[in-house]
Amino acid sequence: MKNEACLRQLYSISYLPLRSQSMSPSDPSKPQQSSRATVVKLLLPSLLGIFIFFVPITLNGHTTIALDHMVTGARSLMGKGSGLYAMAMIIAGGLYPLLTGTWRENLTNSVFTGLKLIGIPVAGIALTGWGPDFLHTPDMLPFLFDKLVIPVGLIVPIGAIFLALLVSFGLLELIGVLVQPVMRPIWRTPGRSAIDAVASFVGSYSIGLLITNRVYIAGHYSAREAAIIATGFSTVSATFMIIVAKTLDLMSVWNTYFWLTLLITFVVTAITVRLPPLATMDDTSEGGEPVAEPGRRFVTAWRTGLDVAAKAPSLAASVALNFKEGLLMAISILPSIMSVGLAGLLVAKYTPLFDWVGWLFYPFVAIWGLEEARQLAQASAAGLAEMFLPALLMDDAGFVARFAAGVVSVSAVLFFSASIPCILSTRIPLSVGRIVIVWFIRVALSLLLAVPTAMIVNNIG
Numbered sequence: 001m002k003n004e005a006c007l008r009q010l011y012s013i014s015y016l017p018l019r020s021q022s023m024s025p026s027d028p029s030k031p032q033q034s035s036r037a038t039v040v041k042l043l044l045p046s047l048l049g050i051f052i053f054f055v056p057i058t059l060n061g062h063t064t065i066a067l068d069h070m071v072t073g074a075r076s077l078m079g080k081g082s083g084l085y086a087m088a089m090i091i092a093g094g095l096y097p098l099l100t101g102t103w104r105e106n107l108t109n110s111v112f113t114g115l116k117l118i119g120i121p122v123a124g125i126a127l128t129g130w131g132p133d134f135l136h137t138p139d140m141l142p143f144l145f146d147k148l149v150i151p152v153g154l155i156v157p158i159g160a161i162f163l164a165l166l167v168s169f170g171l172l173e174l175i176g177v178l179v180q181p182v183m184r185p186i187w188r189t190p191g192r193s194a195i196d197a198v199a200s201f202v203g204s205y206s207i208g209l210l211i212t213n214r215v216y217i218a219g220h221y222s223a224r225e226a227a228i229i230a231t232g233f234s235t236v237s238a239t240f241m242i243i244v245a246k247t248l249d250l251m252s253v254w255n256t257y258f259w260l261t262l263l264i265t266f267v268v269t270a271i272t273v274r275l276p277p278l279a280t281m282d283d284t285s286e287g288g289e290p291v292a293e294p295g296r297r298f299v300t301a302w303r304t305g306l307d308v309a310a311k312a313p314s315l316a317a318s319v320a321l322n323f324k325e326g327l328l329m330a331i332s333i334l335p336s337i338m339s340v341g342l343a344g345l346l347v348a349k350y351t352p353l354f355d356w357v358g359w360l361f362y363p364f365v366a367i368w369g370l371e372e373a374r375q376l377a378q379a380s381a382a383g384l385a386e387m388f389l390p391a392l393l394m395d396d397a398g399f400v401a402r403f404a405a406g407v408v409s410v411s412a413v414l415f416f417s418a419s420i421p422c423i424l425s426t427r428i429p430l431s432v433g434r435i436v437i438v439w440f441i442r443v444a445l446s447l448l449l450a451v452p453t454a455m456i457v458n459n460i461g
Contacts, residue, residue, distance in 0.1 A: 042170040042309035049165030053199055053207075067162065067207075071154045083127050086145065086153045090123045090338060093331030108431065112336060112424060119335030122342055123149070135342075139349070139392070144341045148418050149334050152206055156333070159207045160326020164318035166195060167214055174305030177292055187232070187266075188273045189225045197233035205234040205419050210329055213426040214322075219286030226428045227281055231438045232269030234423075235413050236387060244409050247391045248402040253457065257406060260453055265411040268445045275441060277434045329425055336421030344385030344416040357381040360440070364447040365404075368455065372401040376451075380408045380443050384436070386417040403454035404447065411446040414439040 052066045059069050075082050094116040097103040103113035125131040126145035135141050166172065176192030183191045192215065200208030209230060216226040241258065242251075250257045272278060292300035312318070348354050358378030365373040372394075379393035387409050394405035414420055420435055 038306050038310045041312065042174075042305050045165040045169040045315065046171035046174075046305075049162060049171065052162045053159075053166060067155070067159055070158055071151065074154055074158065075150065082150050082154070083145070086150045086334065087123055087127050089153050089331050090149070090335045091120055093333070093335040094120045096328075096331055108424070112421075115339040116332075116335035119338035122338040123335070126338070140345055141342065144338060144345070144417065148341065149337055152337065152418065153330055153334050156206050156210065156330040157323060157326045160210060160322045160329075161319055163207070163210060163214075163326070164315065164322045166199070167211060167322075168318040169312050170305035170308035171195070172215070173308045174301045177290060177301035177304050178297060180292070180297075186270050187228060189228050190221070192220070193225065193229050193233065196229050200234045205236060205413075206329070206333065206422050208234040209422050209426055210326060213329070213428065214325065217427055222281075222283045222285040223429050224278060224281035224283040225285070227430050227434075228269070228273050228278055230423050230426070230428050230430065231278070231413060231435065231442075232266075232272060234419065235265055235410055241410060244388065244391045244406050247388075247395055248406045249395070250403060250406055253403075256457055257403065260457070261407045261410050264407055264446060264449050264453065265413070267449065268411055268442050271445055272438060272441055277437055281429075329422075332425035333418075333422050336425065337418050340421055341386065341417030345389075348382045348385040348389055354378060354382040354385065357384075361444060361447055364444050365451055367448075368451045370400060370404075370451055372397050376401045376404060377447070379405055380412070380447060383409060383412050383415055383443065384439055385415065387412065387415040387419070399458050400451065400454040403457060404450040407450035407453070408443060408446045411450070412439060412443050414442065 054065065056063050056065055057069070062069075062072075078085060094113075097109065097113040097116065103109050122141070123145065125135060126141040126149075129136060172192045172195050175195055176190055178191065179194045180191040183189050183193055187193070193212075196208045196211045196215075199211055212221065212226055212229045212234070215221050216223075221229070241261065242254075245251050245254055245257055290300055290304055313321075355378045358374070358381035361377040361380055362373060365377050370376065375397065376394060379390040382389040382393060390405040390409045394402055397405070414423075414435055420432070423430055423435065424432070
């Protein structure tokens with residue numbers, strides 16, 4: 001709480017004009033030196049952060065961002081120890097609410113504390129191989145533990161270390177002013193939310209949510225803005241989109257699939273923000289971005305970035321704060337992924353629940369006359385449990401159904417095996433009920449747009 005108060009104070013003073021910090025005119029060299037130092041303080045960390053989070057590089061034949069290479073390298077160095085590391089994080093995450101007393105704060109915290117505690121023995125079963133055979137099929141505990149828990153457990157703390165480069169030295173505010181004319185009228189979010197969206201896409205939704213939570217705690221996102229970003233921009237990364245495309249045999253049209261999926265995802269978000277429950281959430285915040293005068297947007301953006309850089313804490317202090325928050329988010333997410341994620345996968349595989357829910361989506365597909373409308377609707381419903389399920393269930397379908405399933409897997413954004421526990425681990429005031437309503441709206445709109453889009457792509461050939 002002390003750190004959060006300090007962070008709010010930092011942001012509240014970050015927009016004071018630099019002129020107020022000017023030295024005495026008797027020593028004209030000092031303002032110039034201070035200005036150069038401030039420019040370096042803005043540019044050097046920001047450029048390094050952009051490189052680490054946003055620039056793909058190729059190592060050993062594998063092309064991805066530097067952060068992903070770091071996580072892969074860390075996991076390789078840890079070897080089998082990565083499983084023990086994940087297990088320790090899960091145990092810490094299960095016990096943390098009990099030790100801090102946060103489990104008593106409200107019903108949601110109490111329920112999820114129970115689920116986190118359940119996640120501890122579930123992780124033990126995954127790590128040791130004990131228990132019933134059906135839990136150890138490749139699409140159950142091995143998928144959750146190896147493909148989700150270990151990578152997320154590494155990328156969130158490691159990413160948090162470098163996150164300070166993006167959010168603490170003025171880049172967020174500079175970019176925010178520049179893209180205000182796009183973000184505010186279309187998605188009703190501040191310009192700085194563009195950073196969250198890009199971080200999710202090139203890195204991980206968990207990194208995007210970490211940024212969103214940081215800025216929300218600081219008072220610079222309203223509850224509605226933070227909820228819009230969490231449920232509309234924090235989608236899976238480009239690297240996971242490749243896995244989806246390979247599963248659905250869409251790599252031959254990769255560029256088409258990639259760009260159309262992004263377009264549909266953000267079109268759906270633009271519609272969703274104008275509908276309940278997001279449209280009715282509280283939209284007050286403690287501070288906002290400065291409004292640029294006509295013709296002076298770049299100057300205002302540059303000045304705003306310099307203002308924040310001038311008031312920023314040291315790199316060591318920023319890294320320490322970000323790493324602490326990343327570690328707390330990681331231990332909160334991981335046990336929930338094991339318990340909630342497993343429950344969702346079991347329901348999807350062994351019960352007809354998602355088949356029944358799928359009928360609610362049937363009209364949004366059938367309106368286009370698709371022969372596989374029922375299968376696509378039911379597969380899309382299963383995405384609530386795990387975003388990869390629609391791809392697994394539709395891998396033998398026709399091109400249009402496969403393409404639409406690939407789009408919905410990404411544009412739905414919300415799923416119980418990972419992204420929903422991530423959101424519930426933040427301070428963003430989104431209940432499970434609200435999240436499920438937003439998910440339903442997103443899937444319905446995604447199907448309504450994805451099916452005719454896939455038909456056009458198919459006809460073009």
